[in-house]
Amino acid sequence: MSDERPTPIRVLIAKPGLDGHDRGAKVLARGLRDEGFEVIYTGLRQTPEMIADAAEQEDVDVVGMSILSGAHMALLPRVVELVRGRGMDDVLIAAGGIIPDADVGTLKEAGIAEIFGPGTSIGQIARYFREHARRRS
Amino acid sequence: MTDLAALVEAARTGERRPLARLLTAIEAADPGLRRLLPRLFAAGHGAHVVGITGPPGSGKSTLVNALIGEWRRRGRRVGVLAIDPSSPYTGGAIMGDRVRMMEHAADRDVFMRSMASRGELGGLAATTWTAAAALDAGGFDPILIETVGAGQSEVEIARLAETTVVVEVPEMGDEVQAIKAGLLEVADVIAVNKADRPGAQQAARQLRAMMSTAGGRVRRQPPKIIMTTAVSGEGIPALVDEIEAHRREGQSPEQAHERARHQIRRALADVVGRRAAASAAWDATVDAVARREMDPLTAADRLLDS
Numbered sequence: 001m002s003d004e005r006p007t008p009i010r011v012l013i014a015k016p017g018l019d020g021h022d023r024g025a026k027v028l029a030r031g032l033r034d035e036g037f038e039v040i041y042t043g044l045r046q047t048p049e050m051i052a053d054a055a056e057q058e059d060v061d062v063v064g065m066s067i068l069s070g071a072h073m074a075l076l077p078r079v080v081e082l083v084r085g086r087g088m089d090d091v092l093i094a095a096g097g098i099i100p101d102a103d104v105g106t107l108k109e110a111g112i113a114e115i116f117g118p119g120t121s122i123g124q125i126a127r128y129f130r131e132h133a134r135r136r137s
Numbered sequence: 138m139t140d141l142a143a144l145v146e147a148a149r150t151g152e153r154r155p156l157a158r159l160l161t162a163i164e165a166a167d168p169g170l171r172r173l174l175p176r177l178f179a180a181g182h183g184a185h186v187v188g189i190t191g192p193p194g195s196g197k198s199t200l201v202n203a204l205i206g207e208w209r210r211r212g213r214r215v216g217v218l219a220i221d222p223s224s225p226y227t228g229g230a231i232m233g234d235r236v237r238m239m240e241h242a243a244d245r246d247v248f249m250r251s252m253a254s255r256g257e258l259g260g261l262a263a264t265t266w267t268a269a270a271a272l273d274a275g276g277f278d279p280i281l282i283e284t285v286g287a288g289q290s291e292v293e294i295a296r297l298a299e300t301t302v303v304v305e306v307p308e309m310g311d312e313v314q315a316i317k318a319g320l321l322e323v324a325d326v327i328a329v330n331k332a333d334r335p336g337a338q339q340a341a342r343q344l345r346a347m348m349s350t351a352g353g354r355v356r357r358q359p360p361k362i363i364m365t366t367a368v369s370g371e372g373i374p375a376l377v378d379e380i381e382a383h384r385r386e387g388q389s390p391e392q393a394h395e396r397a398r399h400q401i402r403r404a405l406a407d408v409v410g411r412r413a414a415a416s417a418a419w420d421a422t423v424d425a426v427a428r429r430e431m432d433p434l435t436a437a438d439r440l441l442d443s
Binding site: 007008029030032033034035036037038039040041042043046047049050053054056057058059086087088 | 153154157158160161164165223224227228229230231232233235236237239242243248249250251253255
C-alpha cells in the first residue's frame with residue numbers, strides 16, 4: 001500500500017563451509033541493515049543445502065556469502081546450482097572474502113554475479129545490490 | 138506479475154516456494170491479496186498458534202529450535218515466524234534467529250520465516266495473523282511466533298497466539314523487574330530457561346509466588362512454570378506437554394471469547410489505522426497538527442469523519 005518507503009530488499013548473509021571467521025559477515029550484515037536492507041544472518045558453517053533452503057523459505061532477493069577458507073571453488077557453484085534448482089532464477093548471488101583473482105572468472109561463469117574482495121566498502125556492496133537485485137512489482 | 142490466486146492454491150500444498158512467495162506478498166501488503174483473504178483463511182486447518190516472547194538474551198531462538206525438534210519427534214510439521222524490529226530510521230532490519238535454528242533448515246516439514254516489523258504502518262498484527270493463516274493453510278501445526286518481549290507491540294503480537302509462552306532467565310533480576318516488564322501478565326506458560334545456571338530454582342520459586350498472588354485478569358489458574366535448558370534439551374518435552382495441555386484443557390468460553398476479541402481488535406486497529414494513513418486528508422491533517430493549528434484528538438475525529 002502507500003507506505004512511503006519501498007519494500008526493503010531482503011538479503012541472506014551466509015558463511016558456507018568450515019571457516020570460523022564471521023567478523024566480516026557480521027559487519028556487512030549490520031552495515032546493510034543501516035543501508036535499509038532486511039538482512040537474514042544464518043551464522044557459521046553452513047552447507048550449500050542449508051543456504052539454499054534458507055534462501056527459499058525467506059524468499060530473499062540476494063544471497064551474499066562470505067568465505068575465507070579457500071573452499072570457494074567447491075562451495076559457491078554448488079550454492080548457485082541448488083538455489084537455481086529450487087526455482088529461484090532471479091535471485092542475485094554474490095560472494096566476498098579471500099578469493100584469488102585467478103578464480104573470479106570461473107566463479108562468475110558458474111553464476112556468482114559479483115565478488116567483493118578485501119577493502120570493498122559497505123556502500124559499494126549496498127549500491128551493487130540495489131542496482132542488480134530483482135525488483136518486485 | 139505474480140498470480141496471487143495461483144500462489145494461494147499452491148501454498149495449500151505446503152510446498153515451500155509458493156508459500157515463501159505468498160508470505161512475501163503478505164508482508165508487502167499486496168493490494169491484490171485482499172480479495173483472496175477469505176479463501177486463505179478458510180483453507181486453514183485450525184493450527185495451534187503458539188507465541189514465544191521474552192526479554193532479549195533469554196534464549197528464545199534456542200528454545201524455539203529445541204521445540205521444533207521435539208514437535209518433529211512427535212510427527213508434527215512446524216511453522217515458525219520470527220519477528221524482529223525494523224530500524225525506524227533506515228527501514229532496515231537484521232534478523233539472526235536462524236543462527237540457532239539452521240539444523241532444521243533442510244527439513245521439508247519445518248518452515249521458518251524471518252519477518253521485520255516494518256514500522257507501524259505495515260500493520261504488524263494483521264500481517265502476522267495473515268502469515269500464520271498461510272502457514273496454517275500449508276498444513277503446518279503448531280505455528281510458533283517468536284517476538285522480542287521488549288516494547289508493547291512485540292508483546293501484543295505474541296498475544297495473537299492461542300497459547301503464549303514467556304521465556305525468563307535466572308538472571309532476570311529481582312521480582313519487581315519481572316513485574317515491570319509486563320510480560321508475565323500475558324503468559325499462559327512460563328519457561329525459566331538456562332535452568333542449569335545458579336539461581337534458577339530461586340527464580341522459579343519467586344515467579345511461582347508472584348503468579349499465585351497475581352489477580353486482575355480473568356484466569357482459572359496461574360500459568361505453569363517449566364524449567365528448561367534449551368541448549369541441552371532438558372525440560373523441553375515437559376514444556377511441549379504443557380503447551381499442548383493449555384490448548385487441550387481449553388479456555389473457558391469467556392476467555393476464548395475475550396482472546397478472540399483482543400486479537401480482532403488489534404488486527405482491525407492496524408488495518409483501520411493503515412487505511413486512515415492512506416486517506417487524502419491524512420497529510421494535511423498531520424501538517425495541521427504539526428503547525429499547532431489543530432490538536433491531535435480533533436485531528437483524529439476529522440479523519441474518522443472524513
